[in-house]
Amino acid sequence: MTNHILRIDASLRHTESVTRDLLDRITARFPNATVTERDLAAGLPLIDETWIGANFTPLDARTQAQNTALAFSDSLIEELKSADTLVLGLPVYNFTVPTAFKAWIDLVARVGRTFQYTDTGPVGLLQGKRAIIAIGSGGTKSGSDIDFSTEYIRHILGFIGITDVTFVTADAMMMDADVALATAHSQIEALAA
Secondary structure, rough: OOOEEEEEOOOOOOOOOOOHHHHHHHHHHOOOOOEEEEOOOOOEEEEEEEEHHHHOOOOHHHOOHHHHHHHHHHHHHHHHOOOOOEEEEEEEEEEOOOOHHHHHHHHHHEEOOOOEEEEEEEEEEEOOOOEEEEEOOOOOOOOOOOOHHHHHHHHHHOOOOOOOOEEEEEEOOOOHHHHHHHHHHHHHHHOOO
16 A cells, blocks of 8 residues: 655656556555656756765765755655655657656665675665556557666666656557556556555
8 A cells, every 4th residue: 555655747748648547547546645746848957077076975075065965865865765656648759758857866776875785786775666667649559669767667667676666657649649548547546456
């Protein structure tokens, strides 16, 4: 049973957004959950040299300025850590994820915070969480040779420890929107709450 959902909307559209509608339907499947919402439409700060320097400085050696540089990233990681389920709405823009979502990934995929390196390779630190990803696309069919979103999302979430990933796909909407939406709606109805 899901207690806490982190809902992330990556669509730049606030009206007539397929993925926002799908996330409304998905979160409605969990009526007793607490939902934290993060809307990426306004964009997120991009990591820069100052951020990277702060991130690779040991915690006990960081300056106040370095702590300030990492504060927003820290808050995003805390949102993610406190959630049982990540519910993510991702439209496909030019065959891949929106820029703001990539910025979110850069801010939360941090060594020592969400993954660590071991003798056998990297290990994700956010294990035991579930992710439900709503994908919306105009012409890209999920799983096709031109889909650079779904496997990237599965990989990066697995890298930070989230391996229980379910996709809800309203893909190739320009070909037959009614069929694509009906498929996505039936996938949502099949989700275990």
